[in-house]
Amino acid sequence: MSELPPPRAAIVDYGTGNLYNVSRACQHVGLEAAITTSPEEVLSADAVILPGVGSMPEAMRSLEQNGLSDALKTVAGRGTPLLGICLGMQLLMEEGSEFTRHAGLGILPGSVARFPDKGTDGAELKVPHIGWNAVGRPPGSSGAWRDTPLEATPDGEYMYFVHSYHVVPANTESVVGVSRYGGIEFCSVVSAGAVFGCQFHPERSGSQGLRIYREFSRLLVSRQHSSF
Amino acid sequence: MALPEVSEHLEVKYGLPRQVKFCTRCVISNQRPNSTVEYRHTSESKKQTIHFDAEGVCDACRFAERKRTGIDWAERERQLIELCDRYRRHDGAYDCLLPGSGGKDSFYAAHVLKHKYGMHPLTVTWAPHIYTDWGWRNHRAWVHAGFDNYLCTPNGRVHRLLTRLAVEKLFHPFQPFIFGQKALAPKMALLFDLPLVFYGENEAEYGNPLSDTQTALRGESYYSATAIPDLHLGGTSVRQLEADYGLDRNDLQPYLPANPEALSERGVQVHYLGHYLRWHPQSCYYYAVEHGGFQASPERTSGTYSKYNSIDDRIDDFHYWTTYIKFGIGRATYDASQEIRSGDITREEGVALVRRFDGEWPERFAQEIFDYLSLPEKEFPVASQRFERPLMTLDSFLELADGFRSPHLWRRDADGWTLRHRVWDEPAAGR
Amino acid sequence: MITRVIPRLDVKGPNLVKGVHLEGLRVLGKPEMFARHYYQQGADELLFVDVVASLYGRNSILDLVERTANEIFIPLSVGGGLRSLDDIRAVLRAGADKVTLNTAAVRRPEFISEAARHFGSSTIVISIEAIRRNDGGYEAYTDNGREKTGLDAVSWAVQAVELGAGELLVTSIDREGTGRGYDLELTERIVRAVPVPVIACGGAGSVEHVAQVLETGAAAAALASLLHYNVARRSRAEPSEFSPHINLAHLDQPGFAKVQDAELPELKAHLAARGMASRPLPAHV
Numbered sequence: 035m036s037e038l039p040p041p042r043a044a045i046v047d048y049g050t051g052n053l054y055n056v057s058r059a060c061q062h063v064g065l066e067a068a069i070t071t072s073p074e075e076v077l078s079a080d081a082v083i084l085p086g087v088g089s090m091p092e093a094m095r096s097l098e099q100n101g102l103s104d105a106l107k108t109v110a111g112r113g114t115p116l117l118g119i120c121l122g123m124q125l126l127m128e129e130g131s132e133f134t135r136h137a138g139l140g141i142l143p144g145s146v147a148r149f150p151d152k153g154t155d156g157a158e159l160k161v162p163h164i165g166w167n168a169v170g171r172p173p174g175s176s177g178a179w180r181d182t183p184l185e186a187t188p189d190g191e192y193m194y195f196v197h198s199y200h201v202v203p204a205n206t207e208s209v210v211g212v213s214r215y216g217g218i219e220f221c222s223v224v225s226a227g228a229v230f231g232c233q234f235h236p237e238r239s240g241s242q243g244l245r246i247y248r249e250f251s252r253l254l255v256s257r258q259h260s261s262f
Numbered sequence: 263m264a265l266p267e268v269s270e271h272l273e274v275k276y277g278l279p280r281q282v283k284f285c286t287r288c289v290i291s292n293q294r295p296n297s298t299v300e301y302r303h304t305s306e307s308k309k310q311t312i313h314f315d316a317e318g319v320c321d322a323c324r325f326a327e328r329k330r331t332g333i334d335w336a337e338r339e340r341q342l343i344e345l346c347d348r349y350r351r352h353d354g355a356y357d358c359l360l361p362g363s364g365g366k367d368s369f370y371a372a373h374v375l376k377h378k379y380g381m382h383p384l385t386v387t388w389a390p391h392i393y394t395d396w397g398w399r400n401h402r403a404w405v406h407a408g409f410d411n412y413l414c415t416p417n418g419r420v421h422r423l424l425t426r427l428a429v430e431k432l433f434h435p436f437q438p439f440i441f442g443q444k445a446l447a448p449k450m451a452l453l454f455d456l457p458l459v460f461y462g463e464n465e466a467e468y469g470n471p472l473s474d475t476q477t478a479l480r481g482e483s484y485y486s487a488t489a490i491p492d493l494h495l496g497g498t499s500v501r502q503l504e505a506d507y508g509l510d511r512n513d514l515q516p517y518l519p520a521n522p523e524a525l526s527e528r529g530v531q532v533h534y535l536g537h538y539l540r541w542h543p544q545s546c547y548y549y550a551v552e553h554g555g556f557q558a559s560p561e562r563t564s565g566t567y568s569k570y571n572s573i574d575d576r577i578d579d580f581h582y583w584t585t586y587i588k589f590g591i592g593r594a595t596y597d598a599s600q601e602i603r604s605g606d607i608t609r610e611e612g613v614a615l616v617r618r619f620d621g622e623w624p625e626r627f628a629q630e631i632f633d634y635l636s637l638p639e640k641e642f643p644v645a646s647q648r649f650e651r652p653l654m655t656l657d658s659f660l661e662l663a664d665g666f667r668s669p670h671l672w673r674r675d676a677d678g679w680t681l682r683h684r685v686w687d688e689p690a691a692g693r
Numbered sequence: 694m695i696t697r698v699i700p701r702l703d704v705k706g707p708n709l710v711k712g713v714h715l716e717g718l719r720v721l722g723k724p725e726m727f728a729r730h731y732y733q734q735g736a737d738e739l740l741f742v743d744v745v746a747s748l749y750g751r752n753s754i755l756d757l758v759e760r761t762a763n764e765i766f767i768p769l770s771v772g773g774g775l776r777s778l779d780d781i782r783a784v785l786r787a788g789a790d791k792v793t794l795n796t797a798a799v800r801r802p803e804f805i806s807e808a809a810r811h812f813g814s815s816t817i818v819i820s821i822e823a824i825r826r827n828d829g830g831y832e833a834y835t836d837n838g839r840e841k842t843g844l845d846a847v848s849w850a851v852q853a854v855e856l857g858a859g860e861l862l863v864t865s866i867d868r869e870g871t872g873r874g875y876d877l878e879l880t881e882r883i884v885r886a887v888p889v890p891v892i893a894c895g896g897a898g899s900v901e902h903v904a905q906v907l908e909t910g911a912a913a914a915a916l917a918s919l920l921h922y923n924v925a926r927r928s929r930a931e932p933s934e935f936s937p938h939i940n941l942a943h944l945d946q947p948g949f950a951k952v953q954d955a956e957l958p959e960l961k962a963h964l965a966a967r968g969m970a971s972r973p974l975p976a977h978v
Contacts, residue, residue, distance in 0.1 A: 050813065054786055058762055088813030121813075151888065160890045160912055162815045162859055165697045166737055166972040192973055194737075194768060196790075196815045215695075238768045238790060240732070241975050395827075545943065547717045551871065552950045558714045560824045560866070562839040569716045569839070605940030606719070608706075614748050 041254040043067040044079035046106070046122075048096040051087035052235065056119065059237035063244060065251035073105035081254050082109050086121030090146065090199070093121055094138065103139055110141040115228045115257070117183070117250060120197060123224065123231030127201055142226055144203035153216025162198040163215045169193050169222050169234065170212055178210040182225050183236075183250040191242050193234035195222075200233060275668035276588065277308025282671065282683040285320040288599035289612045289685045292320075293589040293671065300440055301493040301519070305431050326603035335540050342538035346379045349458045356384040356410075358458040361447040363387055363574055364401030367462040367543065369550035371535050372409050375460065383460070386450045388443040389415040390575030391425065391435075392627075392634065396559045397574025407554035414446055416516045420509065423645050424517065425577075426635045426654070427496030427507075433588055433666040435635075436581040437496060441517040448520040451530045463536035463543075490518060508644025543571070544606050564624035565593035567615050579624030580631055587663050590671045590681050592620035617686045632659060696969045697737035697913035698903070698961060700920055701894060702727055703744050704754055704773075708939075710744065711921050713870035715822070715838035718744065719943050721925040728761050730924055734957035735974040738768040740793070740862075740915055744837050746774020747796060755787045762788025767972075770862075772820055773837075778811055785812065793820040793862055796835040799842050799849075802856055809857025818892075819853040820862040821846055823879055831879050838866045847882050854887045861887060862915065865895035870918055872898025872951030875906035884910040899953045900963040907969055923954035 045056050047069050060067035060083075067083065068075070076082055084106065086093055097103040110116050110126075118126045127138040129145045138146070153159045168190045171178050179185055195213070200220040203209055211223025211232070224231040230250075236243035274280050276295070283292045295309040313321045351357040360375060360383040362368025368385070375381045385405075390397060405411045421438055428437040447459050491501040495517050503509045520530075535541070547570050550556030558569040564579040565586070572578055582593035598612035607615075624631075635654040637646045646652040664679075673682050702724050703710050709727055710718040721727075728739055739761070743754040751774075758771055771784045772793030781792050792812075798805050798819055809817045822838055823831040823846040831846035842849075850861055863883050865876035873896055880893045890912030897903050897916040906914055929944055961971055 051816075052785075052790055055762060055766075055788060055790065058788070059766060062766070087816055092810075158888070158910075161888060162890070164815065164860060164890050164912065165695050167695055194972075196768075198815070235768075235790075237766060240767050240972070244766055542940070542942070544717045544719070544940075548713065548719075548943075548949070551713050557867075558716045561841055567839060569714065606717075608939070611705075611745065611748070614745075618748060 038258055040066055041080035041251070041258055043081040043083055043254070044076045045069045045083045045085065046076060046102060047071045048086075048093060048100060048102055050093060050096070051085050051121070052237065053085055055235075055237045056083060056085045059244060059247045060251075063248040063251050065247060065254070071100060071102075073101040076102060076105040077108060079109075079114070080258065081115040081117065081250070082106065084116065084118045084122035084125065086119065086125065087196075088121060090121065090124055090138065093125055097125070097139070106139055107141060110139075110229055113228045115250075115254060116141070116230070118224075118229070118231035119237075120233060120235055123233055124197075124199055124201055126224070126229065126231055127203070141229060142203055142208060142224060142231075143205055144201060146199045147202050148199050149215065149218065153218060155217055157216070159216040159218075162196055164196045165194070166192045166239075167195050167213045167215065167222075167234070169232075172209060172212050175210065178225070181253070182210065182230055183246045183253065184211065184223065185249050185253075186245055187242065187249075193222075193232070193236065193239040193243060195234045197233060201231070272670040273668065274670045275666075278589065278668060278670070279311060280670055282590070283314060283318065284683075284685045284688055285314060285323060285599070286318040287323040287609065288320065288602040289595055289609065289616050290320055290322065290599040291589070291591060291595070291683070291685070294320075294591055295589065300437055300444075301495075303432060303434075303437070304494055304497045322599070323603055329540060333540075338538045342535075343379065345458070345533065345538075346375075346381055350381060355382070356454065356456055357382045358460055359383070359447060359451050359454065359456040360385045360460050361388070361443065361450075362404075362462070363390070364397070364404035365572060365574060366546040366550040366556055366570055367541075369404055369407070369554045369556055370546040371460065371462050372404070373407070373549070373553050374539070375535075376409070383409065384450075384454060384456060385409045385411045386446060387411060387413045388439070388446045389413060390577070391421065391439060392576040392630065394559070394574055394576055396557060400556055400574065403555045403557075412450065414442070414516070416442055417513060419641060420513045422634055423507065423509070423637065423642060424496045426637055426649075427498050429584075429635060430649070430662065431497030433584045433663065434497075434581075435577050435584060435631075438517065439575070439577075441495065445517060445519050447532070448525055448530055452520060452524055452528060455528070457528055457530045459530065459532045461532060461534050461536075463534060463541045493518070506644075506648055508642070542604055543600060544604060561626070563593060564626060565622040566597045566619050567594060568597045571597055576627040577631060577634070579627060583621070583624050584663075584666070586621040588666050588668070590683070592616070592622070594619040595685070613686050617684070621681075628656065632656065635659075694907075694969050696907050696964060696971050697892075698735075698957065698964070698971055699738045699740050699770075699892060699913055699915040700727070700731045700736050700957075701740040701742065701915045701917045702921075703742050703917065704757060705743075705745050706753060709921070711870065711917055713949070714866055715744075715869055720939055720941060721921050721944070722928070724757055725760060726928060727921065727924055728765060730928070731920070731957060732765045732767060733975065735961055735972055736767060736957060737913070737972045738770060739765070740770045741772070741789075742793070743771075743773030747776075747836055750774075752780060752783065755783060758784060758787040758789055770818060772818070772862075778807060781808055781812060785816070791816050791818050791860070793818045795820040795822065796840075798853065799833065799835050799844065802852065805853055805856040805858055809859070814857050814859035817858050818860040818862050819850075819858040820864065821850055821853075821883070822864045822866050823876075824866045825876070825879070831882075834866060838869075846879065847886055850883045851886050854889050858889065860890050860892065860912075862892045862894060863911075864915075868896025869894075870949070871896055872918060872949055872953070874898060874902040875914075877906060877909055880906055880911050881909040898951050900955050900960045903960060904964055904967050904969070907964065908967075918949060918952045919955050919960075920957065922949065922952060923956060926954075 124146045126141045127144045128140045149161045208224045208226040209221045210225045213222040222233045236246040294312040424438040428434045559573040586592035594616045598615045601607045602612045632654045637652040639646045708720045709724040712718040768790040770791040771789040776797045822834045833842045833844040833846045875896045884891045892913040893906045893911040894915035897919040903914045
C-alpha cells in the first residue's frame with residue numbers, strides 16, 4: 035500500500051473555549067490537528083473537531099459571521115468525520131432551547147434543553163452539571179459503540195461534564211450514550227454516520243478521554259486506507 | 263531613576279547616617295536604630311544605628327548566617343538543659359519567670375520550657391496599651407493552654423499621659439510599653455523569688471550589635487539605673503514629671519527599674535531562649551496554632567502584610583508609622599527583613615511587599631488612638647495645662663509628625679511627602 | 694450522588710506553598726510533582742492559585758499551567774491576581790479550563806458579567822474567602838486573605854451568581870490549614886443560597902471531614918494540607934531544586950498535628966462507601 039500522509043484534523047476556532055486542550059489531546063495521541071478560523075481549512079481537512087464552551091446563540095452568531103457554519107454543514111453533508119464536543123455537540127442540532135428558539139447548524143434533527151431546577155426526586159439540582167459521570171449504552175444497543183471513537187471504551191466509563199443544556203435528538207437511534215443527573219436521563223453521546231458528538235470533554239477526562247481521541251485518530255487512518 | 267541625593271545641605275536628625283543604604287540581603291536600611299536606653303532618651307538623643315559591613319550586609323543578616331551555619335545548637339541546648347537542671351524545683355514551686363504576651367513566641371517559649379525542659383514557669387504579662395480582640399483571645403488561649411499568668415495593667419491615666427508625652431517629644435508611642443515590659447519581669451522575679459528569667463529572642467537578632475549576642479544575658483544597662491529623678495520617661499525627667507505634670511512617685515512605679523542592688527543580691531539573671539534554641543518566628547506561629555489554638559489576626563496589620571506578628575496592641579500600627587516617619591522604615595520593612603533572614607521569602611518578594619505596604623496610614627484604629635492620646639482637662643487637670651493642644655486630632659497629629667521627618671530622608675512636593683530613598687528604587691542586589 | 698475531590702495547589706513563584714489561615718506560607722515542594730501525583734491518584738480536577746500574582750502585578754503561573762496541561766488531562770482551574778479579560782484569556786490559552794476570580798470581582802462586580810459573557814459562565818468561578826464575624830455572619834476577604842471588604846459573604850455569593858458566575862469556591866480562612874474540619878455552616882449557607890455548584894475549601898484534617906462537608910450539599914471539596922504534607926514527606930525534593938536560603942527545615946517533619954495525612958485513593962474510597970461517587974481511579978495513565 036502506498037504511504038499516505040497522516041490524516042489532518044481541523045479544530046474550529048470561533049472565539050470560544052478549550053481549543054488548546056483539544057489540540058494538546060490530539061497531539062498526545064499523535065493526531066495532527068491545527069486550530070483554524072478559516073472555512074477553507076475546515077473544508078480541506080480530513081476531519082473536523084468542533085469544540086465549544088458558552089452560549090449557543092453567541093456561538094452561532096460567530097460561526098455565521100466567519101463563514102464557518104456553511105463550511106461545517108458542507109463537511110457534514112459530504113461525510114467527513116465531524117466530532118462535536120460539549121457546546122460543539124449542541125450546535126449540531128436543528129434548534130436551541132424551546133425557550134430561545136435559536137437555530138443550530140441543523141446537521142442533526144433535534145433540539146437542546148436546559149436542566150430543570152429540580153431533579154426527579156424533588157431535590158434541588160445545581161446547574162451547570164459539573165463533574166465526572168458515567169456514560170452508558172442505551173439498553174439493547176450492545177453494538178452501538180462499534181466503529182465509533184467509543185469503540186475501546188467500557189460501558190459505564192466516567193467522563194467529565196460541564197454543561198447547563200443537553201441535546202434531545204429527534205432520531206433516537208442516534209442516541210448512543212446516556213447519562214443521568216439528578217435522576218434525569220439525558221443523551222451524552224450522539225452518532226450518525228460520520229457525525230459524532232459527546233456532551234462531555236474527552237480532553238479533560240483523563241486517560242479514558244484520551245482513549246476516545248486515540249480511537250478517533252485510528253478510525254481516520256483506517257477510513258483513509260479503506261477509501262483507496 | 264533619580265540620582266542618589268546626598269546633599270550636604272540637608273539636615274540630618276537624630277544623628278542618623280547621612281547616606282541612606284539598604285542591606286544587600288534583606289531590605290532594612292542603615293537608618294534603623296538599635297535599642298536605646300529609654301531612660302536616657304530625650305529629644306536631643308543621637309541614635310546608634312545598625313551596622314553594615316564592607317559587603318553591605320547588615321549585622322542582623324550576618325547573625326542569621328551564623329545561626330544557620332556557625333553555631334553548635336546541640337551544645338547550646340545542652341547549656342540550656344544544664345541551666346534548667348540547676349534551677350528546676352521539685353517541691354511544687356515555680357522555678358522560672360517567663361514574661362510574654364501570649365503571642366506566638368511566648369506560646370512557643372512557655373510550652374517548650376514546660377513540656378520539653380520540665381520547668382515550672384510562671385508567666386507574666388505587661389498589658390498592651392489597648393488590647394485588640396484577637397490579642398486578648400490569644401492571651402486567654404495561651405493561659406488556658408496551661409500556664410499560670412499574672413497580667414499587669416498600669417494605671418490608664420498615667421499610661422496615657424506618658425504615651426502622649428512620648429509622642430510629643432520623641433514621636434515614640436510605644437515607649438511606655440517598653441518601660442513596663444522591661445521593668446516588670448525583674449521586679450516580679452524579686453517578688454516571687456524567681457531568679458531565673460527567660461525571654462524569647464535576643465534583640466540582636468534584629469540588628470543590635472553582634473557582640474550583644476555573644477552571651478545569653480541581657481545587657482545590664484537596659485534595666486538597671488540608680489538616680490531616679492534624672493531618669494526620663496516620655497523624654498521628660500522624673501523630676502519634671504512630678505513638678506509640672508501632676509504625677510507623683512507612686513504613679514511612676516511600674517515604669518521605674520528594679521533596684522539593681524536587690525537584683526544582684528538575689529542573683530536575678532535574664533536569659534534569652536533564642537540563645538539556646540534556634541529561633542524561627544514562623545515556626546513559632548505553627549507551633550502556637552498547633553499546641554495552643556493561636557489565631558492569626560483576621561485582618562492585616564496596617565503598614566505590613568503580616569497577620570501574626572505582634573498583633574495584640576491597637577497602638578502598634580501607630581508605633582510603626584512613627585518609625586516610618588523618623589527613620590523611613592515601616593512595618594513591612596521590619597517584617598520582610600526578618601522573613602528574608604529566616605529564609606521564608608526572597609528579597610525580591612520582600613521588596614515588593616515593602617513597596618506595597620510600608621508606611622500605610624493606620625486608619626483602622628486612628629480615632630481611638632487620637633482619643634487615647636487626648637488629655638481632657640477633667641481627666642488631666644494639671645497635665646492638660648502643659649499642652650498647647652491637649653486634645654489630639656488627625657491634623658494636630660500630622661502636624662506633629664512633620665516636625666519629626668528628617669530632611670535627609672523626606673522630600674516635600676506638591677503631592678505631599680515622599681521618601682528620597684526607597685528600597686525598590688535601588689538596583690537589585692544579586693542574591 | 695456524584696462529587697469531586699479537588700486538590701488545591703497554592704503556588705508562589707516556582708514553589709508549592711502551604712500556610713495556616715493563609716499565613717506563614719511554607720515551601721513544600723515543586724507544584725509539577727504534586728500535580729502529576731494527584732492526577733495519577735485519581736484527582737477529579739486540580740486547582741492552582743498564584744498567591745503572589747497581585748503582589749507582583751504579574752502572572753508567573755502561566756508556565757506552570759502550560760507544562761501541566763501538556764501531561765495532565767483533567768480539568769484545571771487557575772486563579773490568583775486575574776484582573777482583566779486578557780489575563781483570563783492568557784490563562785485559558787495556557788491550558789486552564791476555569792478561572793477563579795476574587796479581588797478583581799469584588800472591586801468591580803461587572804467584571805464577572807463581562808467575563809461570563811466572553812468565556813461562558815461555567816468557565817468563571819468566583820472565589821470567596823471568608824472569616825466568621827463576632828455576630829455570626831461571615832465577611833469576605835480579598836488579596837489572599839489580607840484585605841477586608843465589608844461584604845457579607847453569603848450576599849456576595851448570591852450577587853456573584855446573578856452576575857454570571859457558573860460555580861463558587863468557598864474557603865474558610867478561619868479553618869484553612871488548621872485541620873479542624875471545614876466550616877460547615879458557612880458552606881451550607883452558601884449552598885442553600887445559590888443554584889450553582891459550590892466547591893468547599895479550608896480545614897480538612899481527615900477523610901471524614903470531607904464526607905461531612907459534602908453532605909451539606911457542596912458539589913465538590915477542595916483540600917490542601919490533608920494531602921500535601923503526606924506527599925511532601927514521601928517525595929522530598931532535592932534541596933538544589935530550591936533557590937538558596939529558602940528555609941526547608943520544616944520538611945524534615947512536614948505536617949501539622951491536627952491534620953491526619955491521607956491519600957487520594959483512600960479518601961475517595963471513604964466517600965464512595967458513603968454513597969458519594971467520583972472519578973474512578975485510573976487503570977493506567
